[in-house]
Amino acid sequence: MELAKSAYLTREEHAPAQPRLLAHPTGKTGLWGWLITVDHKRIGFLYGFFALFFFLVGGFEALLIRTQLMVPNNDLLTAQQYNTLFTMHGTTMIFLAVMPLSSAFFNFIMPLQIGARDVAFPRLNAFSLWTFVAGAIILNIGWFLPQATHGAPDGGWFGYAPLTSKTFIPKHSIDYWVMGLQLLGVASIAASLNFIVTIINMRAPGMTMMRLPVFTWMTLITSFLIILSFPAITIALVELMMDRNFGTGFFEVSLGGMPILWQHLFWVFGHPEVYILILPAMGIISEILPTFSRKPLFGYPIVVFSGAAIGFLGFAVWSHHMFTTGMGTVATAAFALATMAIAVPTGVKIFNWIGTLWGGHLQMRTPMMFALGFVWMFMIGGFSGVMHAAAPADAQQQDSYFVIAHFHYVLIGGSLFALLAGIHYWFPLMFGRKVSEFWGKLSFWVIFVGFNVTFFPMHFLGLNGMPRRTFTYDPNLGWNFPNLLATIGSYILGLGVLIYFIVMAYTYFRGQRVKRDIWDGRTLEWSLPNPPPEYNFRVIPTVHARDAWWYEKHHREEIARENAEHAREEDAHGGIHMPFGSIWPFVTSLGILIGAIGFSAFAPIPGPGIGPKLGISLVGGAVMLIGIYFWSLEGNEGYHLHLDKDGNVIEDDAKAHH
Amino acid sequence: MSAPSHAVAARHDDSHDVSKFQIYVQIAMLLAVITGIEIVIVYIPFAKWIVVTTLVVLSAVKFLYVIFYFMHLRWDKPFCTILFFIGLVLAGGTAWALLMLFGAEASLPLAK
Amino acid sequence: MPKFLPTLARWSRLCVALAGIALLAGCDYNFWQMDGHQSTIVVDGPVAREQLKVFYVTVWVTSVIFVLVGGALAYATLKFRARNEAEEHAAPPEQSHGNPLVELSLIGASVLALVIIAVPTLRAIWYTYDIPEADKANAYEVTAVGYQWWFKFEYPAEQAAVDANSKTPLISANELVIPAGRPVQVHLRTVDVIHSFWVPKLAGKVDMIPNRANHLWLQADKPGYYWGQCAEYCGDSHAVMRFRVIALAPDEFNQWLEQQLQTARTVEASAADASRPKPQFAALRSFGQNEAGVTEQFDIAPLESWRAKQEPERNEDPALIARGRELFAAKTCNTCHTVRGHAAAGILGPDLTHVGSRSTIAGGLLENNREQLHRWISNPAAVKPGNKMGKAYVDNRITMTPEEETAIVAYLESLK
Amino acid sequence: MSAHAATATIDHHHDPSTSTGIPNKKLLMWAFLASDCMFFGALISTHLIYRLHPPAGGLDPKVVFSPELTSFSTFILLMSSLMMALAVTAIQKGNVKSCRWSLLTTIFFGLIFLGCQVYEFNHFVHERNMTLSNSLLGTTFYTLTGTHGCHVAIGVLWLSLMYVRSFKPAPGNPWGRSWLSHQLLHAGVLILTLLLTLKVTLGLVHSLQTEPGLGAGISHFFSSEFLFLAATLIGYGLLFWFARPRGAVQFTEANAIDVESMGLYWHFVDIVWIVIFTAVYLLEYI
Numbered sequence A: 001m002e003l004a005k006s007a008y009l010t011r012e013e014h015a016p017a018q019p020r021l022l023a024h025p026t027g028k029t030g031l032w033g034w035l036i037t038v039d040h041k042r043i044g045f046l047y048g049f050f051a052l053f054f055f056l057v058g059g060f061e062a063l064l065i066r067t068q069l070m071v072p073n074n075d076l077l078t079a080q081q082y083n084t085l086f087t088m089h090g091t092t093m094i095f096l097a098v099m100p101l102s103s104a105f106f107n108f109i110m111p112l113q114i115g116a117r118d119v120a121f122p123r124l125n126a127f128s129l130w131t132f133v134a135g136a137i138i139l140n141i142g143w144f145l146p147q148a149t150h151g152a153p154d155g156g157w158f159g160y161a162p163l164t165s166k167t168f169i170p171k172h173s174i175d176y177w178v179m180g181l182q183l184l185g186v187a188s189i190a191a192s193l194n195f196i197v198t199i200i201n202m203r204a205p206g207m208t209m210m211r212l213p214v215f216t217w218m219t220l221i222t223s224f225l226i227i228l229s230f231p232a233i234t235i236a237l238v239e240l241m242m243d244r245n246f247g248t249g250f251f252e253v254s255l256g257g258m259p260i261l262w263q264h265l266f267w268v269f270g271h272p273e274v275y276i277l278i279l280p281a282m283g284i285i286s287e288i289l290p291t292f293s294r295k296p297l298f299g300y301p302i303v304v305f306s307g308a309a310i311g312f313l314g315f316a317v318w319s320h321h322m323f324t325t326g327m328g329t330v331a332t333a334a335f336a337l338a339t340m341a342i343a344v345p346t347g348v349k350i351f352n353w354i355g356t357l358w359g360g361h362l363q364m365r366t367p368m369m370f371a372l373g374f375v376w377m378f379m380i381g382g383f384s385g386v387m388h389a390a391a392p393a394d395a396q397q398q399d400s401y402f403v404i405a406h407f408h409y410v411l412i413g414g415s416l417f418a419l420l421a422g423i424h425y426w427f428p429l430m431f432g433r434k435v436s437e438f439w440g441k442l443s444f445w446v447i448f449v450g451f452n453v454t455f456f457p458m459h460f461l462g463l464n465g466m467p468r469r470t471f472t473y474d475p476n477l478g479w480n481f482p483n484l485l486a487t488i489g490s491y492i493l494g495l496g497v498l499i500y501f502i503v504m505a506y507t508y509f510r511g512q513r514v515k516r517d518i519w520d521g522r523t524l525e526w527s528l529p530n531p532p533p534e535y536n537f538r539v540i541p542t543v544h545a546r547d548a549w550w551y552e553k554h555h556r557e558e559i560a561r562e563n564a565e566h567a568r569e570e571d572a573h574g575g576i577h578m579p580f581g582s583i584w585p586f587v588t589s590l591g592i593l594i595g596a597i598g599f600s601a602f603a604p605i606p607g608p609g610i611g612p613k614l615g616i617s618l619v620g621g622a623v624m625l626i627g628i629y630f631w632s633l634e635g636n637e638g639y640h641l642h643l644d645k646d647g648n649v650i651e652d653d654a655k656a657h658h
Numbered sequence B: 001m002s003a004p005s006h007a008v009a010a011r012h013d014d015s016h017d018v019s020k021f022q023i024y025v026q027i028a029m030l031l032a033v034i035t036g037i038e039i040v041i042v043y044i045p046f047a048k049w050i051v052v053t054t055l056v057v058l059s060a061v062k063f064l065y066v067i068f069y070f071m072h073l074r075w076d077k078p079f080c081t082i083l084f085f086i087g088l089v090l091a092g093g094t095a096w097a098l099l100m101l102f103g104a105e106a107s108l109p110l111a112k
Numbered sequence C: 001m002p003k004f005l006p007t008l009a010r011w012s013r014l015c016v017a018l019a020g021i022a023l024l025a026g027c028d029y030n031f032w033q034m035d036g037h038q039s040t041i042v043v044d045g046p047v048a049r050e051q052l053k054v055f056y057v058t059v060w061v062t063s064v065i066f067v068l069v070g071g072a073l074a075y076a077t078l079k080f081r082a083r084n085e086a087e088e089h090a091a092p093p094e095q096s097h098g099n100p101l102v103e104l105s106l107i108g109a110s111v112l113a114l115v116i117i118a119v120p121t122l123r124a125i126w127y128t129y130d131i132p133e134a135d136k137a138n139a140y141e142v143t144a145v146g147y148q149w150w151f152k153f154e155y156p157a158e159q160a161a162v163d164a165n166s167k168t169p170l171i172s173a174n175e176l177v178i179p180a181g182r183p184v185q186v187h188l189r190t191v192d193v194i195h196s197f198w199v200p201k202l203a204g205k206v207d208m209i210p211n212r213a214n215h216l217w218l219q220a221d222k223p224g225y226y227w228g229q230c231a232e233y234c235g236d237s238h239a240v241m242r243f244r245v246i247a248l249a250p251d252e253f254n255q256w257l258e259q260q261l262q263t264a265r266t267v268e269a270s271a272a273d274a275s276r277p278k279p280q281f282a283a284l285r286s287f288g289q290n291e292a293g294v295t296e297q298f299d300i301a302p303l304e305s306w307r308a309k310q311e312p313e314r315n316e317d318p319a320l321i322a323r324g325r326e327l328f329a330a331k332t333c334n335t336c337h338t339v340r341g342h343a344a345a346g347i348l349g350p351d352l353t354h355v356g357s358r359s360t361i362a363g364g365l366l367e368n369n370r371e372q373l374h375r376w377i378s379n380p381a382a383v384k385p386g387n388k389m390g391k392a393y394v395d396n397r398i399t400m401t402p403e404e405e406t407a408i409v410a411y412l413e414s415l416k
Numbered sequence D: 001m002s003a004h005a006a007t008a009t010i011d012h013h014h015d016p017s018t019s020t021g022i023p024n025k026k027l028l029m030w031a032f033l034a035s036d037c038m039f040f041g042a043l044i045s046t047h048l049i050y051r052l053h054p055p056a057g058g059l060d061p062k063v064v065f066s067p068e069l070t071s072f073s074t075f076i077l078l079m080s081s082l083m084m085a086l087a088v089t090a091i092q093k094g095n096v097k098s099c100r101w102s103l104l105t106t107i108f109f110g111l112i113f114l115g116c117q118v119y120e121f122n123h124f125v126h127e128r129n130m131t132l133s134n135s136l137l138g139t140t141f142y143t144l145t146g147t148h149g150c151h152v153a154i155g156v157l158w159l160s161l162m163y164v165r166s167f168k169p170a171p172g173n174p175w176g177r178s179w180l181s182h183q184l185l186h187a188g189v190l191i192l193t194l195l196l197t198l199k200v201t202l203g204l205v206h207s208l209q210t211e212p213g214l215g216a217g218i219s220h221f222f223s224s225e226f227l228f229l230a231a232t233l234i235g236y237g238l239l240f241w242f243a244r245p246r247g248a249v250q251f252t253e254a255n256a257i258d259v260e261s262m263g264l265y266w267h268f269v270d271i272v273w274i275v276i277f278t279a280v281y282l283l284e285y286i
């Protein structure tokens, strides 16, 4: 039976055999289709969509910051507005832009790289997505509420106690921050558990751990960092929330609390967090450089191992953010040395990337430009990191613009460049179209120049004593020119970003169509047609070598024989298993959102008044429980697809399977 | 997805299945006894360090029995053990480091 | 070769050229010299110097690595680049997988480079933490207390007169006066949130954390006037929480102390005054939000300007000052401010006993002159958003006519 | 896989559909527990740090705590762990009935533990004057043990749902049509009955403690808790009715992995208590 050409089936055609109270929604189109989707590629796309949106928002906030600082004693913004802006800029960029953008690639690319048809728990994946969206909403909700009593978060992105206590910021702004981050934590942990199980358990036959593509390895390590570091901030936030709403004394000096504890708990999370931001980027770079050098990654095992070493060491250095808190000599020395040690595994990666280029045939395509830009910029950012690690020098640099320069070099020159490279690199796979080389490279150069003009002068500003988080400065301190320069740079950077986005949007609709595997790729995702079908692999591939697809391309007959045999086997076992879509993850997240709004927006300002708070929270809790209940009743059922040899769906049966 | 026949065979020479019930009950008794010892020992006027060490060791024994038997790490693939111990060791290490940091003289809170 | 490449090359060359010009044009007087008032590069004390040395070590080591690694990277990129269509489509190169020997030796080299950084780092950690044993006896002790958003300075060793028969440790605000050439131990405390004490030219910062006894030490090589700033985000007006450190030669320091230990100066009306012409006050100017509170002249010789502040003005108006003193109580200023000897003992705001002798007010934000005093007391909330004095104006319903303001300003200026 | 599972024996230590042979759910649970270690690590650290630096004039835990009750609930939690382990073995052998009984006992012990905790908190607040916000000890103690209590409560909820799910009729079972409403009702009655049990038990303990003499205590108990007692008994009657045999169910040996992952969670909650019992309670007495 010849059905539709695509694998996108309608609900009627696949009504389940058994009558049921709540039939599985199987719609594949329209808004409903997006809400119920459990397809890792669509979820990845949604992550990317929201992340890029919030990147623009965060960038817009940055431009406002820079405009305020363009000239001394500017009064474009009030102190209050400025403080809100940098808090939200930092929080947005880290939690709502870079992390979810990495997550977009984890979702979209990782299962394809290991030869899987989906992640291990597709509905949990949808739940992570929607909970992330809920967290983003809570974080930003304050913009739209009365500023005097609500307002967006304004305690700085690391929200040091006791400034964030009710005594000093009685508004709800901090409650939104607490709840927002809490939800983002839930989303990230759930997603990461899923990725860990997927990578460890869902690999195609022959895909041993030491054959995993480096990007997948970095996904795994990042996921571990997330599940092991987020609990620390979750607990810190719980304690803060208790202090704010239930009068506990965790950070309350009058009861004997020690606010320094917040800093420790925050940075126990915070430092691994920065590696959560950079490791996926390093993974992307480790895919792009070999592809465009047309040779395997230099020293694969040691690159993988150094990634793990960075992740592990990352848990032992948190106090380098606290060198100025008077920890005493021994602790300071220990953390300084541990921090420096991280330069070694990081250096290994840089060396191996250069080794990869060495002797290759470098094709200077746009992704490659961004990747090379990454290596340069990240190196500079890393060096200023080592300067911070030298604790006595850091006593002068901490909380100055030198830190701002350091981390924007690693975050933009590092993480962001790699993510932009990744978008260019995988765009043809995701959408079947390719960005024009000219416009791609142009956006690269404008971003590259703008970035350096913005942030290089900040090193000098910091060394010349300009503290961060200051909405104004006096004209007599020698900071005028570098600030002006930085602001001009940020406009250039903004222009570059704008070009980048316009080009992407244009390409999405009108760009040049390309055939599969346009870069002559090395890893399995390139073996798929673009865009990949819902079931990813017609036949689960058998992996024979590290660069699996490269090997397949050079052993075509052997692979064809193998695949035909596997296809027969699979058909005999019922065909391709596909999970049903489900609305319950969305409902669960919706319940969480409602509950969190109740909990943050109506937290008692001082006194008890818990009426509306309790009410709304309970409604949210009930919705959440309903979601979970029906979700668990659904069981992991799905339907089967059978394909003909051209990949058309020839038959499918909705027989529930386990 | 058929279970390979050797797996089925392997299952049968696993004698632990037969006596699992007894094992569990015995371990539960052991754990109860250890708990009893713990409660008693804190009241015995030994040197402080002896009591602390004993308590830590006894708790660790209970802990290990539960994870290796009740949670059958003993019979599962070692990977599960590794996975859990990554978290356990990091959590323990972090807790230890925090206690050291706060124990250092430089971080004593202000005397009132 | 794709036809866009020449265009692209032209574009990028233009961009790089523009960037270069922009950077070179940075002949702003101290962009490259790095000798601003808060410079960490041009420093005046042993602690800051030690920290700078460590910084230079890191700069040199990383620069060398940058040249080597960057060189290799640049070389590889240029050398192995596909230059034309044919090279783009050439057969792939040898699929080599790595070279353990190279990798191990690079790891070794990195470790070595880190050791070069680590050794001076460790030395400096111990040196900057505490005053060297030999100098301890010579050290001078002060306590700095952070408030949202100003600094209180206590001199525990100095007993100041409250009235004829009681004394209290000397307290000042926003300007820390220290003896030059002597190590100074600064105890760091806070009454509310976390602040950080930072005088870049003298020493790196240490935070003031609630429920924690932090300290730092610093020393000024020679007499001088130093800029400082709170370096930890502490709420709305963190950006304008500044202070000054004034280092004086021993004699001058003692002289200053002597003056500060006195109770507040009381200007008596004398017969001579009646005949003296009344001072003319300039018309009050209204300031824009965030308008600079400092003048350029001040910067040229700040220490001299500070010294000039120590002397009483020549033509004071005793009647006006006396009126100001009355108003200071009438307007409830004394509930928050201390003026030793003038029946004002509030502790929520800075001690004003000798406010006239300070070169700045409002936490180092405004130069201490008639105009800025007017600006401050007429609307403190406009100068420092969220500050307690602004709140007090609302809570206590403090309003002032320009005449009253003038009187209070005259009074404050008389408090030398 | 389900069709297959019904016919062949299942190897509970090897799942051939995954790369490592470890079932996905088990791996997920172990990874989560690794993460949970960090949660409790941070909380326990907070508590211990403030015990290391107690504020001047703070409460003395030796005065506040009552070791007898805590030892009792520790013992109860251990026993619940045993029952949980037995539930897993039972279902692995395909013995649904024995599994159900073990689950119920586990739930019951879990509830007793929770009851003890509620009692303890209540006692500390009213008798020992330690509240969440009047002392740092209260702050860290309640937050830490309360978080553990939340874990237990979630576990109890999960166990209850699993118990109810074990009655879900197999396909082809004639009364399968109405199972959803039936199941909802069953779950509701179960949870309500258990809560009532808890309430009644607490009431009994309270009466015995506050009234002079056994007889007075019991009569006070009957007079004050009569309605609750009656409701509880009705609840148990309904539960028996719900649990009457009605043909084949879906819950089989193949669900062993579900029970097992839940068991992992439950045992973890137990080992966290082992640590808390030592670090929070016992260490204070030396």
Ligand code: HEA
Pocket: A274, A275, A277, A278, A320, A321, A323, A339, A340, A342, A343, A344, A346, A347, A348, A350, A378, A379, A380, A381, A382, A383, A384, A385, A386, A388, A389, A390, A394, A397, A398, A399, A403, A406, A407, A410, A411, A414, A415, C062, C065, C069, C109, C110, C111, C113, C114
């Ligand atoms: C992507 C994120 C990212 C990454 C990868 C890093 C990487 C590093 N960071 Fe950074 N860091 C941040 C993000 C990041 N950081 C952020 C966001 C903050 C500020 C938070 C805030 O306060 O708001 C911060 C702050 C910060 C501080 C605190 C500063 C302060 O507040 O006082 C310190 C201190 O040690 C530090 C150090 C380092 C070090 C040593 C590395 C190393 O991992 C770098 C290693 C890399 C190299 C060294 C380059 C390549 C190596 C070679 C070529 C080999 C040879 C080199 C040598 C032997 C030197 N960082």
Ligand code: HEA
Pocket: A055, A056, A057, A058, A059, A060, A062, A063, A065, A066, A086, A087, A089, A090, A091, A093, A094, A098, A156, A157, A158, A404, A408, A411, A412, A415, A416, A454, A468, A469, A470, A471, A490, A493, A494, A495, A497, A498
């Ligand atoms: C990944 C993280 C990330 C990224 C990508 C960025 C990107 C940028 N950041 Fe950010 N930054 C942080 C993380 C990041 N930052 C953090 C963590 C802090 C600390 C916060 C704190 O102290 O609490 C910080 C702080 C910070 C400061 C210091 C504020 C202060 O301390 O007072 C400054 C100042 O210049 C700055 C500038 C910029 C600029 C110019 C960009 C640019 O790269 C932005 C480029 C993007 C654009 C310019 C967007 C272009 C969009 C348009 C042109 C269209 C806009 C229109 C609409 C939305 C409708 N950042």
Ligand code: CUA
Pocket: C146, C149, C194, C195, C196, C230, C231, C232, C233, C234, C235, C238, C239, C241
């Ligand atoms: Cu005080 Cu910033």
Ligand SMILES: [Cu+2]
Pocket: A270, A271, A274, A318, A320, A321
């Ligand atoms: Cu860090």
